[in-house]
Amino acid sequence: MPEPWLADMSMLTRIALRARAESNRRLLKKSIWTESKQPVVSFSFDDFPRSAVASGAKILEALGVCGTFYVAGSLCGRTIEGIPQFEAEDVCRLAEAGHEIGCHTFSHRHVSRMTAETLSQEIERNAAFVDSQLPGYVLSTFAYPFGDMSLRSKHRLQHRFAACRSTDEGFNKEQVDLSYLRAIRLYEGRLEEGSIKSLVGKAVEHGAWLIFYTHDVDTAPTRFGCSPRLLEFAVTEALHAGAKVMPVKNAMGAVRFAGR
Numbered sequence: 001m002p003e004p005w006l007a008d009m010s011m012l013t014r015i016a017l018r019a020r021a022e023s024n025r026r027l028l029k030k031s032i033w034t035e036s037k038q039p040v041v042s043f044s045f046d047d048f049p050r051s052a053v054a055s056g057a058k059i060l061e062a063l064g065v066c067g068t069f070y071v072a073g074s075l076c077g078r079t080i081e082g083i084p085q086f087e088a089e090d091v092c093r094l095a096e097a098g099h100e101i102g103c104h105t106f107s108h109r110h111v112s113r114m115t116a117e118t119l120s121q122e123i124e125r126n127a128a129f130v131d132s133q134l135p136g137y138v139l140s141t142f143a144y145p146f147g148d149m150s151l152r153s154k155h156r157l158q159h160r161f162a163a164c165r166s167t168d169e170g171f172n173k174e175q176v177d178l179s180y181l182r183a184i185r186l187y188e189g190r191l192e193e194g195s196i197k198s199l200v201g202k203a204v205e206h207g208a209w210l211i212f213y214t215h216d217v218d219t220a221p222t223r224f225g226c227s228p229r230l231l232e233f234a235v236t237e238a239l240h241a242g243a244k245v246m247p248v249k250n251a252m253g254a255v256r257f258a259g260r
Contacts, residue, residue, distance in 0.1 A: 030158045030179040036255045037207035041200065041238040042248050043067040043231070044165065044183070046143055047075055047108050049083045049216040053090045055228045056217035061097055063235050065245040069094050070104035070143040070165075073129030083216060091133045100247035101130055103139040103161065111157070112150035119153060123160060140249040141165065143213070154179055163252055165211060173208035178252070183211040186234060188226045196234045204241045209255050211248065 043060060045052040048069050060067050075085040095101055105111065106125035114122065130137055140162045147167030149157075157164050158179035170182035184199060185191070191199075203210040212234060216225030238245050244254055 029177040033175055034173065034209075034255045038255065039200075039203045039207055039241070039243040040209045040251045040254050041203060041243045041245050042209070042211045042251050043186070043235065043245070044070060044102070044143065044211060044213045044248060045217075046070045046213055046215055047072045047104050047145070048086050049218075049225070050086050050090065051084075051216045051218045051225070052214075053086055053094060056214075056231060057094060057097065057099060059217070059228060059232050060099075060235060060245075063232075063239060063245075065235065065239070066098040066100070066247050066250075068100040068102050068141065068247040068249070070102040071126065071130065072104040072108035072145070073106045073126045075108060076129070081222075083222065088133055091130060095134050095137065100141070100249050101134070101137065101139065102141045102143060102165075102248065103127070104143050105145055108145050110146055110148045111144060111153040112148050114153065116152065116156060119156060123157075149180075163248060165213070165248060167213070171203060171206065171208035171210055172255075173206055176209070181209075181211060181248070183213045186212040186214040186226050186231065187224060188221045188230060189223070191226075191230070191234075193230075193233050193237075196230075197237055200234075200237050200241045200243065203238075204243060209251055210238075210243075211251075 044067060045056055076088055078085045091101060103126050105122040107122060111119055127139055130139060142157055142161040142164040144166055163178045163181055165181045165183055168182050169184055172181055214226045216222055217228055217231055218225060219227055221227055246254060
C-alpha cells in the first residue's frame, strides 16, 4: 500500500519526513546511464491481492506481455480489509506465464524502521517462501513497502537486488538510480485515460522507462487499485505508442544501460 500513515501526522512531521526522503534519494545512488531511444513501459503490482492475478495478469497476457508482481510472503492466503490476497499457487502460475516475481519483504514492513539484522531476515524469509513454491527462483528486484526507506536500508538493498523500485513519481532516463527507480501510481480516480496517454507520450518522446504500479485490479477497486478497463487501456496505449512492455528485471537490459 502507499503512504496512508502520513495522514495521521502533523504538517511539520510530514515536511521533515519528506525532507529526509529527498536527502535519501540524492545519496548512495546506484547510478547507471542509458542512451537508449527505445521507450519501455513496465507494469507492477505490489503486495498483490488475488484480483491482480485473476484480472491483472490475464489482461497483460491477453495483450502478449508480462508484468512484475512484488510478493510479501506473509500475506499469502489472507483476507485483509475484505480483500482476498494471493494464494501460494498464484506465485507458480505467474512465473510459469512469464511474469516476474519481485521482493516486497516478507511481512510488508517499513524498511527504514528495521535493524540490519531484521531487514536481512525479512529478505531471506521472503526468498524462502518463494523458493518453497518455485525452487531455485531468484528474486532480482525489490519494491519498498509504503515507498519508505532510509539510507541504511537503501545501501543494503542496492547490494542485494539488481534494482529497487520506489513510489516517487517520475520517469527513468539518462542517469538512472537503480536503487530508487521512479514510478507512477495507476490508481482509479487518480489517473484518467488522458493522463495515461500523456505519460506514455512523454516516455516515447524522450525514450524513457516508465513504470506503473498498482495493487488490486477490480471492477470496484480500492483506492490503491485500478479497474480492468483502466489497466487494459494503459497497456494498449503503451503498445500502440511503440513502447516495449516488459517486467522490471527484463526492462533493465532492454534500455541498454552503459556505465560511465
